[in-house]
Amino acid sequence: MKRRGTPEADIQRDIVRVLRQVLPRGAILHHSANEVTGGGKAAKIKQGILTGMGVYPGFSDLILISEGRVLFLETKSLIGTQSPAQRAFQAAVEAQRFPYAIIRSVDDALVALARHGFRTLIKAAPSRPLEGA
Numbered sequence: 001m002k003r004r005g006t007p008e009a010d011i012q013r014d015i016v017r018v019l020r021q022v023l024p025r026g027a028i029l030h031h032s033a034n035e036v037t038g039g040g041k042a043a044k045i046k047q048g049i050l051t052g053m054g055v056y057p058g059f060s061d062l063i064l065i066s067e068g069r070v071l072f073l074e075t076k077s078l079i080g081t082q083s084p085a086q087r088a089f090q091a092a093v094e095a096q097r098f099p100y101a102i103i104r105s106v107d108d109a110l111v112a113l114a115r116h117g118f119r120t121l122i123k124a125a126p127s128r129p130l131e132g133a
């Protein structure tokens with residue numbers, strides 16, 4: 001896969017590619033583009049429009065819906081940390097008893113799915129400690 005100098009985006013693309021292969025038919029894996037990159041007046045206007053349309057600050061990078069379950073996944077690079085808005089979103093999600101996980105690799109994603117009871121088409125998912133779980 002071509003790397004673009006954006007570690008979190010590269011990791012997320014790898015995760016999405018694998019999860020689309022191993023999730024059961026009918027599973028929905030969605031990325032919510034919730035911020036405008038770049039600066040200037042045009043970016044601020046676009047961000048304002050998106051906020052008015054329902055963009056939620058700190059919303060997770062991925063949401064998985066499969067077989068009656070929901071899982072929020074936040075992708076981070078090996079050294080990436082959550083913003084205050086992302087921590088607040090995680091708290092709001094977990095307060096409603098939905099699972100949330102910070103993932104830094106495909107293995108982390110598979111561990112999160114296994115830990116939260118999601119079925120995959122692979123026999124055994126890795127089981128090791130996962131950040132944010």
